[in-house]
Amino acid sequence: MTASPTAPVPHEGPLLSVRNVDIGYRTGRRTLLTAVHDVSFDLHPGQSMALVGESGCGKTTLGLGLLRLLPRTGLVSAGEIRFRRKDGTTVDIRSMAKEDLRRFRWSEAAMVFQGAMNAFNPVLRIEDHFVDTFRAHETGRPRRRREILEESAALLEMVRLDPARVLGSFPHELSGGMRQRSLIALALALEPQLLILDEPTTALDLLTQRAIVERLCELREALRFSMVFITHDLGLAAELADRVGTMYAGRLIETGTTRDIFHRSRHPYTSALIGSVPPISGDLIVPESLPGSPPGPSSPLPGCSFAPRCGHAVDLCRERRPEPEVLHARGDGLSHTVACLRSRELAAEGATRD
Numbered sequence: 001m002t003a004s005p006t007a008p009v010p011h012e013g014p015l016l017s018v019r020n021v022d023i024g025y026r027t028g029r030r031t032l033l034t035a036v037h038d039v040s041f042d043l044h045p046g047q048s049m050a051l052v053g054e055s056g057c058g059k060t061t062l063g064l065g066l067l068r069l070l071p072r073t074g075l076v077s078a079g080e081i082r083f084r085r086k087d088g089t090t091v092d093i094r095s096m097a098k099e100d101l102r103r104f105r106w107s108e109a110a111m112v113f114q115g116a117m118n119a120f121n122p123v124l125r126i127e128d129h130f131v132d133t134f135r136a137h138e139t140g141r142p143r144r145r146r147e148i149l150e151e152s153a154a155l156l157e158m159v160r161l162d163p164a165r166v167l168g169s170f171p172h173e174l175s176g177g178m179r180q181r182s183l184i185a186l187a188l189a190l191e192p193q194l195l196i197l198d199e200p201t202t203a204l205d206l207l208t209q210r211a212i213v214e215r216l217c218e219l220r221e222a223l224r225f226s227m228v229f230i231t232h233d234l235g236l237a238a239e240l241a242d243r244v245g246t247m248y249a250g251r252l253i254e255t256g257t258t259r260d261i262f263h264r265s266r267h268p269y270t271s272a273l274i275g276s277v278p279p280i281s282g283d284l285i286v287p288e289s290l291p292g293s294p295p296g297p298s299s300p301l302p303g304c305s306f307a308p309r310c311g312h313a314v315d316l317c318r319e320r321r322p323e324p325e326v327l328h329a330r331g332d333g334l335s336h337t338v339a340c341l342r343s344r345e346l347a348a349e350g351a352t353r354d
C-alpha cells in the first residue's frame with residue numbers, strides 16, 4: 001500500500017543533534033581559550049533556528065564549529081555533532097575524514113558568511129564559482145558547462161537576480177545585495193539539507209535586507225531545508241526563525257520557540273535583549289538597562305556569567321553555574337529551556353516577560 005499524499009510524514013528524528021559541544025581557540029602551545037561551552041540542541045528537518053546575543057558571545061564560533069570551518073587555531077574540543085545524511089546514515093561531523101567532509105560541505109550543509117565578498121574568489125566570474133562548485137561534487141560523467149550554467153541561471157532567478165547580468169560578472173562588479181543573493185543561490189545549488197547563515201544581511205540597506213529575508217522564507221518553505229541563522233537583529237530572528245537560542249558568554253542560556261522567546265522569555269538577559277529592540281526592526285543596541293559587556297573567554301566566572309550585569313542576581317548566582325532546565329517540554333527540539341537559577345521565581349514576580 002502506498003501512503004496517501006496527506007498521510008503524516010513519519011517521524012524522522014533530528015537532522016542535526018548537537019551534544020555538550022565545547023569550542024576553543026589555541027592561544028599558545030598549551031593554552032586553549034574556550035569560546036563555546038557545553039552547547040546542546042536538536043534541529044529537525046525544515047526547522048529554522050536563530051542564534052541571538054551580543055557581539056562576542058560565541059555565535060559565529062558555534063556556526064563555524066558545526067561545519068568544521070574554524071580557523072586553524074580553532075578546535076571543537078568536546079561533544080558530538082551528529083548529522084543525518086541524505087543517504088539516511090548518521091555521522092558525527094567531528095570524526096569525518098577530510099575528503100568526506102569536503103564532499104559533505106555544500107552538498108549536505110552550506111554556510112553563508114557575513115560579507116559575501118570574502119566568500120568569492122575576486123578573479124573568478126560568478127559563473128565560474130557555480131561551475132567549480134558543481135564540478136567539485138560530480139560523481140558520474142562530467143556535465144557540460146552549458147548544462148551547469150542553465151541550472152545556475154535557474155538558481156539565480158530563484159533569488160530574483162537576472163542571470164544574464166550576474167553570471168558573467170566578477171564579484172566586485174555586483175552590489176552587496178546582489179553578491180549576497182548570489183552566494184545564497186550558490187549555497188543552495190547542491191540542495192543541502194542545512195544552511196547556516198551568519199549575519200547574511202548585515203551592512204545591506206533595509207530594503208535589500210527585507211527582500212533577501214522574504215526570499216529566504218519562501219525558499220525554505222519550497223525546498224524544506226533546515227536553517228541556523230546567526231543575527232544581531234531580533235526583528236529578523238522573529239521573521240525567519242521558528243526557534244530562537246540566546247547565547248551569552250559562549251553558552252546557550254535560553255532556547256524555545258519564537259513565541260516563547262519573544263512573549264515569555266525567562267532569562268533576564270533575553271528579556272533585556274528584547275527590551276532593547278527599537279519598535280521597528282533594526283540592529284540590536286546595547287540597552288541602557290544593561291551596562292557593561294559579556295565576559296570574554298579569558299575571564300570565566302565561577303557562577304552565572306551574566307550575574308555581574310543582572311539586576312536580579314543574588315549571592316548564589318555568583319557561586320553556582322545554572323544548568324539548563326526544561327520549563328516546557330515539547331517534542332522535535334521545541335522545548336523551552338533556560339539556564340537561570342531564579343527563572344521560576346522571577347516569572348512569578350513578573351520580572352521577566354509574559
Ligand SMILES: Nc1ncnc2c1ncn2[C@@H]1O[C@H](COP(=O)(O)OP(=O)(O)OP(=O)(O)O)[C@@H](O)[C@H]1O
Nearest residue numbers: 025035054055056057058059060061062071296297
Ligand atoms: N580566531 C580567533 N582566535 C581567538 N579567539 C577568537 C577567534 N575568533 C573569535 N574569538 C573569540 O571567541 C569569542 C566568541 O567570538 P564570536 O565571534 O564567535 O562571537 P559572536 O557572538 O559571533 O560575535 P559577533 O556577533 O561580533 O560576530 C570572542 O571572545 C572572540 O574574541
